[in-house]
Ligand SMILES: Nc1ncnc2c1ncn2[C@@H]1O[C@H](COP(=O)(O)OP(=O)(O)OP(=O)(O)O)[C@@H](O)[C@H]1O
């Protein structure tokens with residue numbers, strides 16, 4: 001793997017890590033399988049592309065975040081007020097977002113941003129110009145991690161985390177879980193949309209299909225992070241998610257270099273997540289199998305002694 | 308303090324599974340009163356507590372707490388005035404969060420949670436003191452996750468969560484039924500201690516007939532969604548477990564049947 005590819009993967013990894021943090025909030029903190037992600041990622045990219053075209057690349061990021069918050073709120077309301085299962089609520093909003101995203105993109109399936117000013121031009125004219133694509137994502141992801149860490153330790157953050165553990169307890173302690181779920185899913189999808197917005201500017205286009213499978217990529221990143229870097233403390237978990245997202249990009253880049261077709265990446269992601277999710281069952285089976293073998297060995301030993 | 312006026316709760320109305328779990332029940336509790344509740348399987352004890360706590364909406368009747376009509380108040384709002392401990396030790400705490408974080412959530416019960424830090428230094432000290440009073444050594448494990456605690460420790464902690472901001476009413480639904488005898492006794496002692504200390508108005512459902520008579524100042528017996536016996540004062544002090552069971556058979560025409568029932 002040459003240096004350019006390596007750097008590229010790290011940069012992409014940091015931008016996708018924003019999305020993975022969003023997935024971490026919905027899947028892990030709220031314990032809710034939120035499939036809005038595939039739609040809100042494109043929503044962020046679409047908003048970003050349109051606003052870049054009209055010359056507002058920075059404001060595009062903030063607007064994309066807010067748009068994602070609204071998408072997440074819709075999913076939350078479908079679930080909490082209309083009692084639709086989270087999985088289904090997310091799919092419904094994702095489906096609806098396809099049309100919304102096309103509207104945002106003025107009916108075009110693709111918006112190129114070649115030669116448009118983006119946030120990556122912020123350092124133009126300074127000594128750091130050539131490293132902008134590394135420095136800007138790094139700065140953003142670090143700031144976001146710190147904000148998120150602080151947020152999840154606020155009074156509101158604590159009850160959002162508790163909601164994922166035990167809704168009953170949160171209500172018994174005087175907090176409306178409809179509200180905590182709303183805030184949680186809003187922030188989660190806001191982050192996802194922000195990630196989409198950055199990706200659009202990074203790769204200089206937005207495409208209506210760019211969100212397909214995003215939730216699985218996010219989940220894969222979260223799981224890789226958990227397995228390799230641990231879940232001890234909250235900060236550790238956030239760092240693990242970010243490193244997981246970066247590692248995922250590196251693995252994909254390596255696979256690509258080794259000649260794997262990009263068409264197969266989604267299948268590989270699906271396999272990784274399936275494997276990771278089945279880990280507890282596999283572990284249990286393995287324990288049972290080991291025990292049986294031990295018993296069997298003991299049994300044989302005794303038979304031999306007796307004989 | 309608590310006034311329940313002829314409430315009724317029917318599950319799955321209109322279907323073949325229709326079940327009148329609470330049947331025109333009225334009950335009034337004075338401030339500081341500690342009532343124990345007994346009754347057979349499916350008598351409606353948990354349903355009654357859930358109606359008071361707002362987990363279930365009643366079909367008719369009114370509920371007042373401290374003079375305020377709370378009949379249509381959502382569960383989470385009532386919780387500002389009502390503390391609860393459940394039978395299942397898993398239901399009372401957030402297992403993946405630390406003891407300190409659990410206490411902090413309970414401590415901010417009466418206010419709207421915003422973006423202020425969830426745990427402050429001054430609170431930590433208070434939490435440690437309160438935990439030390441439980442006598443379980445939890446004050447030294449304040450940074451550990453609740454998932455690591457035993458059932459008894461969790462119920463003790465849940466009791467603390469329910470009372471750290473003094474509630475106007477404490478609801479305990481067989482909160483020691485899932486514990487082994489030693490832990491059960493310990494949690495019961497703690498319960499008594501906390502209730503005495505804060506003079507809490509309490510309703511405690513129990514499967515232990517002896518506890519029912521021994522704890523509190525009043526005992527009610529439920530059957531098919533109604534109160535069939537309300538014991539206080541001398542009548543209660545002279546009551547024994549045997550007489551209570553006999554009473555039940557006479558009033559209900561059935562044998563008291565509860566799979567968790569403890570007679571001693
Ligand atoms: N959610 C529900 N849906 C339908 N029926 C219910 C529901 N909850 C309780 N019931 C029924 O209402 C009746 C009263 O149940 P409840 O749980 O209040 O009894 P209980 O006195 O607490 O009994 P136990 O000693 O077994 O805890 C029972 O017949 C029960 O089957």
Ligand SMILES: [Mg+2]
Nearest residue numbers: 352353354480
């Ligand atoms: Mg019950």
